[in-house]
Amino acid sequence: MAAKTLEKNDRNWVVHSTTASDLIVQVGGSSFHLHKLPMVSRSGYLSRLVFERSNGGRDSSVKIQIDNLPGGAKAFESVVRFCYGWKVDLTSSNIAPLYCAAHFLEMGDDLEQGNLISKSEAFMSFLIFSSWKDTFRILNSCEAISLWAKELQILKRCSESIALKACTNLKDFGSGDDGANCLPEKLKVEEGADNWWFEDVSFLRIDHFIEVIQSMKTKGMNPVLVGSCMAHWTTKWLSKITFELDTPNRKNMAHQLQRVTTESLIRVLPTEENSVTCNFLLQLLKVGLVMQINSALLEGLDQRIAFMLEQCRVPDLLVKNHGGDDSVYDVGIISRVVEAYASLASSNLGPKILAVGRLVDGYLTQVARDEKLEVKSFQSLAKALPKDARYCDDNLYRAIDMFLKAHPNTTEEERESLCKFLEYHRLSKEAREHVMKNNRVPLKIATRFILLEQVNMMRSKTTSGVGSSFQRTKSQAILRANRKSLEKKWLKSQKEIKKMTKEVETMKAQLNDLQMCKLKLLKQLKICNV
Known part of the structure; x- marks a missing residue:
């Protein structure tokens, strides 16, 4: 058959030949006016359809509709050129769709040696083996034919x-x-x-x-390289998505894609220890919470991050918020994983929990300066760990003081709710002195510390007196070995105990007086505010 050219007229492709067209193939919105002989001789699929619809008449024209051809009209154009024996330009961008189309049309070597399947297979194998860039181009060309590309490996x-x-x-x-x-x-x-x-x-x-x-x-x-690659990909992906923090639309296609993407990433995370960073996992957890992914995946992330807290540093916990009205960093997500850690460590409070306590206090100090950080968020994280997680509360007090300084408009009730975590005996002497002089600390807390400081001073003096008497009596016992001196020492101790009891009663009276003064001051403050 002397076929000359294939020309396109609007959406119609016509083969110019001395023989009239007897086959019309509709691919999507394009029509190809072709000839049966060259097409059916290389395509088992077309041969079968032509035989079924020709009703035994060789000269009857046949029309075939193909709606799901991989690669569409563009791939079919290359198929037509191949069937007519014309040159086909094979590239890394069109080889995958053409290979899938050849399989769809059943263009194997059983019909003709060197048919399109084997030709495209050889060229694609060469590109995949030899060229890094072309391999990626082939992958990109598979986006529109994913099912076929996956099935054909x-x-x-x-x-x-x-x-x-x-x-x-x-x-x-x-x-x-x-x-x-x-x-x-x-x-x-x-x-x-x-x-x-x-x-x-x-x-x-x-x-x-x-x-x-x-x-x-x-x-x-190396699992660390795999984890780093995933973090690199996720960072680029996160910059392209929009967080719908308030009311995510589950029916929205973009939301569905983001949800599936997040779940897929979590499922293929390398499981080896330290293969992924804590910050990367926190980013995934944040996205997962927003996208409302599978609860089992969220729970697994919580536990994995919780186990990593003992080796973390403060920068590892800094996960930014994306809303304009939110605080700079997401404190809520840190509270979530710290609570998970406290739950896991509740049965075995080892020395490593002190490291987590220092980490949390350091994080609170870091975020306390944020003017948009709410009292509830700060308070929730501060109480997420048990008291045994802190050797002393100096770092916690420093974070609270920085928060109060950055939030001067907090109410008296809010300040009291924050400072209730501070315990006199869990602070160093320097920290206690700072609390008593700090005008940002609520009056109730400062007064309590002052009273406790006075009690502590009286106890110290009393203990010191008893100790001196004991040392003198002990020296006399060694020197004199006299029973009478021991009796005198006992009598003297009894007198000192009675004296100390009277002093305690006096201090109680003083405490009552101070409490009455405090109540009067509070009433005066209320009157002033009114």
């Missing part, structure tokens, strides 16, 4: 090729043209970097990225 082959190259030392690629073509140009700058492939992989769509990550884990890549 294109995604798996590309992912394994990328994983193999990423796991290979750069020096092993050689210096020739073929070796240089395997890798991206940026590698010429820094050949020693283990993460040279991060940037290229970060542009992959989530399903293709997951395929690559699974292939890398199968190849035995």
